[in-house]
Amino acid sequence: MNSAEELxxxxxxxxxxxxxASMSGGPIEAxxxxxxDLKREMLSNPTVGEIARVCVITFSDEGRVAVPLCDxxxxxxxxxxxxxxxxFAAGFRAARQAIxxxxxALPKGTPLYRPVVFFMSDxxxxxxxxxxxxxxxxxDKSWKFAPEVVAFGFGDAxxxxxxxVATRFAFQVKDIDPVLQVREIMNALIxxxxxxxxxxRDPGQAQGLHLETPAEFFxxxxxxxxxA
Amino acid sequence: xxxxxxxxxxxxxxxxxxxxxxxxxxxxxxxxxxGWVYKQYFDSAKxxxxxQLDRLIGIGRDVLIRDGRKPGETPExxxxxxxxxxxxxxDAVQGVILPAIPPSLFNEYDSVRGxxxxxxxxxxxxxxxxxxxxxxxxAEILNFIDSRRLVHGDINGKNLAWAMTPAPIMYLIDCDGxxxxxxxxxxxxxxxxxxxxxxxxxxxxAHDRYSDxxxxxxxxxxxxxxxAGKLDSKRPDGNWPEPKAIPADLDPAIxxxxxxxxxxxxxxxxxxxxxxxxxxxxxxxxxxxxxxxxATQKLDQLSVxxxxxxxxxxxxxxxxxxxxPATSASQPPxxxxxxxPVWPQPTSPVRPAVPxxxxxxxxxxxxxxxxxxxxxxxxVGGLAARAIEGGTGWHLRGLLCSLFLPAIALGYIGVxxxxxxxxxxRYPVAAVRRNALCVYAAIAVIPFFLDLIFIIxxx
Numbered sequence: 001m002n003s004a005e006e007l008x009x010x011x012x013x014x015x016x017x018x019x020x021a022s023m024s025g026g027p028i029e030a031x032x033x034x035x036x037d038l039k040r041e042m043l044s045n046p047t048v049g050e051i052a053r054v055c056v057i058t059f060s061d062e063g064r065v066a067v068p069l070c071d072x073x074x075x076x077x078x079x080x081x082x083x084x085x086x087x088f089a090a091g092f093r094a095a096r097q098a099i100x101x102x103x104x105a106l107p108k109g110t111p112l113y114r115p116v117v118f119f120m121s122d123x124x125x126x127x128x129x130x131x132x133x134x135x136x137x138x139x140d141k142s143w144k145f146a147p148e149v150v151a152f153g154f155g156d157a158x159x160x161x162x163x164x165v166a167t168r169f170a171f172q173v174k175d176i177d178p179v180l181q182v183r184e185i186m187n188a189l190i191x192x193x194x195x196x197x198x199x200x201r202d203p204g205q206a207q208g209l210h211l212e213t214p215a216e217f218f219x220x221x222x223x224x225x226x227x228a
Numbered sequence: 229x230x231x232x233x234x235x236x237x238x239x240x241x242x243x244x245x246x247x248x249x250x251x252x253x254x255x256x257x258x259x260x261x262x263g264w265v266y267k268q269y270f271d272s273a274k275x276x277x278x279x280q281l282d283r284l285i286g287i288g289r290d291v292l293i294r295d296g297r298k299p300g301e302t303p304e305x306x307x308x309x310x311x312x313x314x315x316x317x318x319d320a321v322q323g324v325i326l327p328a329i330p331p332s333l334f335n336e337y338d339s340v341r342g343x344x345x346x347x348x349x350x351x352x353x354x355x356x357x358x359x360x361x362x363x364x365x366x367a368e369i370l371n372f373i374d375s376r377r378l379v380h381g382d383i384n385g386k387n388l389a390w391a392m393t394p395a396p397i398m399y400l401i402d403c404d405g406x407x408x409x410x411x412x413x414x415x416x417x418x419x420x421x422x423x424x425x426x427x428x429x430x431x432x433x434a435h436d437r438y439s440d441x442x443x444x445x446x447x448x449x450x451x452x453x454x455x456a457g458k459l460d461s462k463r464p465d466g467n468w469p470e471p472k473a474i475p476a477d478l479d480p481a482i483x484x485x486x487x488x489x490x491x492x493x494x495x496x497x498x499x500x501x502x503x504x505x506x507x508x509x510x511x512x513x514x515x516x517x518x519x520x521x522x523a524t525q526k527l528d529q530l531s532v533x534x535x536x537x538x539x540x541x542x543x544x545x546x547x548x549x550x551x552x553p554a555t556s557a558s559q560p561p562x563x564x565x566x567x568x569p570v571w572p573q574p575t576s577p578v579r580p581a582v583p584x585x586x587x588x589x590x591x592x593x594x595x596x597x598x599x600x601x602x603x604x605x606x607x608v609g610g611l612a613a614r615a616i617e618g619g620t621g622w623h624l625r626g627l628l629c630s631l632f633l634p635a636i637a638l639g640y641i642g643v644x645x646x647x648x649x650x651x652x653x654r655y656p657v658a659a660v661r662r663n664a665l666c667v668y669a670a671i672a673v674i675p676f677f678l679d680l681i682f683i684i685x686x687x
Contacts, residue, residue: 005469006456008421044337046344046351047385047421050456073350084662198420 008051009111011197012069012103014147015189016095017080018121019058022155024082026179027122034186035077041190042073049073051197053106055098060084061127063094069102086123088131088161092138099145115147116196116209118189119165122155122178132164139167148209152188153221154181163224170221171213184217234259234266236312236325238289241266252417254323264311267404268323275321276405281313284406285324287376292327299327300397303368308403324404333389333399340401344385347450347457354392356452356527357519362390363451364509365398370444371502373400374437377409381435383443384419412436422446423460425468425493438496445489445499449473452482454531459490468493475530479512479523627671634679640672 017031035056042049055069060083067075099115106112117138125131140146153162154173162170171188173181191212201208213220230245243266247255254269269275288309291297297305312325335341345351346362353359366388373380380387382402389399407413416434418427424439426432432439450457455473463469471490474483485500485508492498500508513523630637644665 005463005472006458008456008458009461040337044335044339046348050348050350 007111008047009113010106011052011113011193012055012099012115013052013189013193014055014057014069014095014099014102014115014117016057016059016091016117016119018060018086018091018123019080019083020060020086020123020126021082021084022086022123023182027155027182028080028082030179030182030186031080034183034190035080037186038190038193039072039075039077041194042071045194048194048197052193053102054193055102056080057091057094057098058083059087059091059094061087061090063087063090063092065094065098065101069098069105085126086121087127087129088121088125088165089127089129089134091119092131092134095147096134096138096143099147103145113208115145117147117149118192119149119151120182120185121151121153121157121162122181124156124158124161135165150192150209150211152185152218154178154185159221160224163221166221166223168223169209169211169213170223171218172221174217174219188213188218231260234314234323234325236314238312241312241325243268258328259325263328264325265328266314266323267310267326269321272316272320272322275323276407278313278315278319278321280407281310281321281324281404283408284378284404285310285313299330300333300391300399303365304372306365306369306397306399307373308399308401310404326404329389329399329401330391330397332391332393333397340386340389341391342386343388343390343447343451346390347385347447347454349454353451353454356513356524356531358392358396359451360509360513360519360524360527361396362392362398363448364506365396366447367444367502367505367509369398369400370440371506373406373440374409374502378406379409379413379435379437380406380440381413381416382419382422383440383447384422386419388447409437421458421460425460426496428460428462429494431494436496438499441496441499441501442489442493444502444505445486448482448505449486449490452527452531453478459493477526478530479527481508482512627668627675630672630675631678634676634683637672637676637679641669641676644669644672 019028019031023031038054042052042054049071052072053069054067054072055065056067058064058066058080062083066078066080095117099117103112103115137143138147139149147167148169149165149167151162151166151170152173153159153171154175155178157172159172162172173184175181175184188211192210195210195212196208199208199210231242232245234241234243241264242260244258247257247268248265249256253271253274254267257266257268259266287304288307288311291302291304291307292299292309292311295305299308300306308326308329310324310326314322314324316322329340333340335345343366346353346359354362370380370383380400380403382405387400387402389397389401391397405416412432413434413436418424418435422443424432424435424442427435427439446457446459449455449471453473453475457471457473459469459471461469471486474486478486485505488498488500513520513527626636627640630640648662648665648669
C-alpha cells in the first residue's frame with residue numbers, strides 16, 4: 001500500500017557509548033535505564049518511531065554494536081555491561097562500520113537524512129594507538145554517509161578531546177554526580193531525537209538538528225574543527 | 229498541594245500550583261473541579277487575543293454550559309472550547325479555563341491517544357469500521373468549526389484525541405488559538421507531515437480554512453488506507469507528489485474526494501469541504517444507519533499493511549551427504565565393517581565400472597543476515613565483574629576462609645583460571661576483569677601455601 005515516494009525520511013541515530021570500567025555501577029545502570037525510555041518514546045510517539053532509526057554502539061578496548069540500526073520499537077534491548085579501558089579509535093571504527101552496514105541494509109530508495117552520532121565518554125583515550133585517524137575516517141567528508149558527530153563529556157573527560165570529536169556541537173555536563181550526568185545526557189539524546197524527528201529540516205543542515213541541551217545542565221564547548 | 233485563586237469573567241477557580249503538563253505557550257493546571265483545567269500562558273504577549281477568545285468562549289459556554297453537553301458527546305462538544313478567561317488589570321490575557329480531556333482519551337503511555345495512533349499502521353489502529361466511525365466524527369467536528377467560520381489551523385496527528393470505548397469519541401484539542409476565517413490568519417504553527425503545500429510554497433503566510441480541509445483529506449487518505457501518505461515534500465523535479473496509494477477498486481466517491489483534496493495541493497478551491505466527507509463516508513460505508521459490511525470488509529482488505537513474509541524455497545532432491553565437509557563429526561553414519569569370511573568365496577567376473585552420473589549443481593541458498601555481533605559480557609568473567617561492581621567484601625571473606633581450608637583456596641584458583649580461559653577465548657581484551665581475576669588467583673595462592681606449610685609443619 002505504501003508508495004516509496006510518500007515515506008517519511010529516515011533519521012539515522014548512532015549512540016556511541018563509553019563502557020570503560022569507570023562507567024561501572026551507577027553510570028552504566030543509568031544507561032541501561034535510559035534505553036527502555038528511548039524505546040518507550042518510539043512506541044508512545046508513532047511519528048518519531050516512523051522516522052528515527054537507532055543504533056547503539058559501545059566501546060572500551062573494543063567497539064561493539066549492541067543494537068544494530070533498527071526501529072527501536074521492535075527491538076529487544078540488551079543489558080549494556082562495563083568492560084575495560086578506553087579506546088576512542090575502536091569506538092570510531094565501530095561507528096563507521098555500523099553506519100555503513102546499517103544504512104546499506106535499508107531498503108533501496110529509502111529517503112535518508114544525514115546520520116548523527118551521539119558520542120558520550122567519561123574519560124580520556126587510554127590505548128597506545130592514535131585515535132585521530134579513526135576519527136578522521138568517521139568524519140571523512142568524501143564519505144557518502146559522513147555523520148554529524150555530537151559529543152558529550154562528563155566525569156574525567158577532557159574538554160579538548162570532546163571538542164575535537166564533535167563536528168559542530170560539543171557539551172560538558174555540569175552536574176557533579178556521574179549518575180545524574182549520564183541521566184541528563186540520555187534525556188538530552190531522547191529529547192533531541194524526538195524534536196529533530198518532528199522538525200521539518202535535515203539534521204545535517206544548519207538549523208536542522210535540534211539539541212535538547214538545557215543551559216542549566218550543559219556547558220556548550222566550542223568545537224576545534226567543524227564540518228559546517 | 230499548594231493552590232492559587234484565579235478570577236475569571238464568569239467565576240472564581242482554585243487552581244493547583246504544580247502543572248500537570250507544559251506546552252509551547254503555557255502550562256496546564258488542575259482546578260478543584262475535576263471537569264475543568266486552567267491553562268496559564270507563559271507570556272501574555274503570546275496569548276490569544278481577547279476578542280478572539282471571547283468569540284470562542286461564547287460558543288463554548290453555549291455548548292458545554294447552557295446546553296450541558298459533555299465533552300465528546302456531540303460534534304460541537306468534541307472541541308476543547310475555552311469557557312472562561314482570566315485577565316489582568318490591563319486586560320492582558322493570563323489564562324483560560326478549558327474542559328478537562330476525558331480520561332478515556334489517554335493511552336497506556338499517559339499521553340492523549342492522538343490521531344497518529346489511528347492513521348499510522350505501526351500504531352495498530354482499529355479495523356475499518358472503527359476508523360470510519362472516528363474519521364466521520366472528525367469530519368463532523370471540522371464541519372461545525374467551519375460552520376462557525378473559524379480556522380483551527382493546526383490539525384495534526386496530536387491535536388485530535390480519540391477512543392473506541394465505551395463509545396467512539398474524536399476530540400479536537402489545542403483550540404484556544406482558533407481564529408476567524410476572515411481575514412485569513414497571517415501567523416500560525418504547522419506540524420511536520422501536516423503542512424499545507426501553499427504555506428511551504430509561501431503562497432499564504434499561515435494555515436487558513438482550506439488548510440484545515442487539506443489536513444482532513446490527509447487524515448482520510450492515511451486513516452482509510454493506512455498508508456504513510458507523507459505528501460509535504462516536493463519531488464526532485466520540483467512538483468508536488470500526487471497520492472499514489474489510492475487503490476483502483478476503492479469506492480469511487482471516496483477516491484474522488486481524496487483526489488480532489490490532494491492531487492493539486494496548490495488549488496484550495498478543489499478541496500472537499502468537511503460536509504462533503506460526511507456525506508461521502510455515510511453513502512460509501514453506512515446503509516440506513518448500519519455499517520455496510522461488504523464495503524467495510526473491502527476497505528479492510530484494501531488497507532492491509534503488506535508484511536514481509538518468510539520465504540521457503542523447495543530445494544532440488546539430491547544426496548546432501550556429499551556436500552558435508554570431511555570431518556568425522558559431520559560424516560553420516562557409516563555401515564559397520566563386515567567380517568572377512570574365512571572360507572573361499574566364489575569369484576565373479578569383474579564388472580565394468582559404471583560411469584558416475586554428473587552431480588547436479590546446487591543453487592546457493594539465499595544469504596542469511598549475519599547474527600548480531602554483540603555478546604553481552606555478563607556470561608564471562610562474572611566473578612571479576614562481581615568483584616569490580618560491588619562484591620569485593622564477599623570475596624574477601626571467602627579468601628579469609630581459605631586460610632583454614634586449603635580446598636577453598638584451590639577452588640578460588642580453579643574458578644579464576646577457568647574464567648580467565650573464557651575471557652581469553654571470547655574477548656581479546658577485557659583488561660579490568662582479567663586483571664581482577666589474576667589478583668584473586670594470586671591472593672588465593674598465598675593462603676594455600678600457608679595452609680600447606682602449616683600442615684607439613686604439624687606432621
